[in-house]
Amino acid sequence: MKLNINTDFTKFPRAISVLAADKAGATVPYARAVLAHDERHLRRRAIETETGDKVLVDLPEPVALDNGDRLVLEDGRQLEIVAAPEDVYDIRARDAVHLTALAWHIGNRHLAAAIEAGRILILRDHVIKAMLEGLGATVSEVREPFRPVRGAYSGHGGHDHGHAHSHAEAHADAHGESHSHSHSHSHSHDDHHHHD
Structure with a gap:
């Protein structure tokens, strides 16, 4: 507002x-x-x-x-x-193991997701949709309240990573290509410095 x-x-x-x-x-x-x-x-x-x-x-x-x-x-x-109702994808899988794998791919991209027993909801993103369909998911466009899982940081105002690197990864996954995880994050909790 x-x-x-x-x-x-x-x-x-x-x-x-x-x-x-x-x-x-x-x-x-x-x-x-x-x-x-x-x-x-x-x-x-x-x-x-x-x-x-x-x-x-x-x-x-x-x-x-x-x-x-x-x-x-x-x-x-x-x-x-x-x-409020929002434009989201309703993601369905072949079985529980497949749904878990899809949830892993979504989580790996730091995307907010509502996880239920038989489906996952995420905000619409056509590149992520293509990736998920490439992984065998059934993806439908729906409009309903979006209640993503609260992360470990939600008590500190939520934790919104964004997904600047998600599109390249999604393209790679959708086409069976490998990609390295060498993304630079600006999040302080990702920039740990370890000293012996």
């Missing part, structure tokens, strides 16, 4: 804590905010409810919110977070 640079944030109700969906109990939320998966990574940002009201999220640390989680306002009211 884009706000004018002169927006007076003090006029907005302020959300100061998070309540997980399974902890919400019988409390009825006063409103809902429908957010895409990347918009559900929050710390300090204004968001908009379904009715067009603004709320300033002002949390002590970044969080990755899931469908049904609540933001708790200073006055005690709860705002429910709803996962």
Whole structure:
């Protein structure tokens, strides 16, 4: 959501804590905010409810919110977070072992993925689609809420690698070519220096 640079944030109700969906109990939320998966990574940002009201999220640390989680306002009211429908691929495999292999290839490219018992969902990318089909997957275009697996870093505002190197790898995999993993990452946790 884009706000004018002169927006007076003090006029907005302020959300100061998070309540997980399974902890919400019988409390009825006063409103809902429908957010895409990347918009559900929050710390300090204004968001908009379904009715067009603004709320300033002002949390002590970044969080990755899931469908049904609540933001708790200073006055005690709860705002429910709803996962927005997104354009994704529904990926199916021959069997459980094949699905696991597909999940490995997707994970190896640092792509956000929702993994279920019989399928995987990822955001649409035609190059990745070609790779997966080359690996024997059945890939369909669907539009539904995208709830990717939260990584080990999700408590620190999520972990979005991006996939600048994914296309070259995907082309190689789709055509049975080998490729070396000599990608340079700018992520601090990938740049470990070991000393004897």
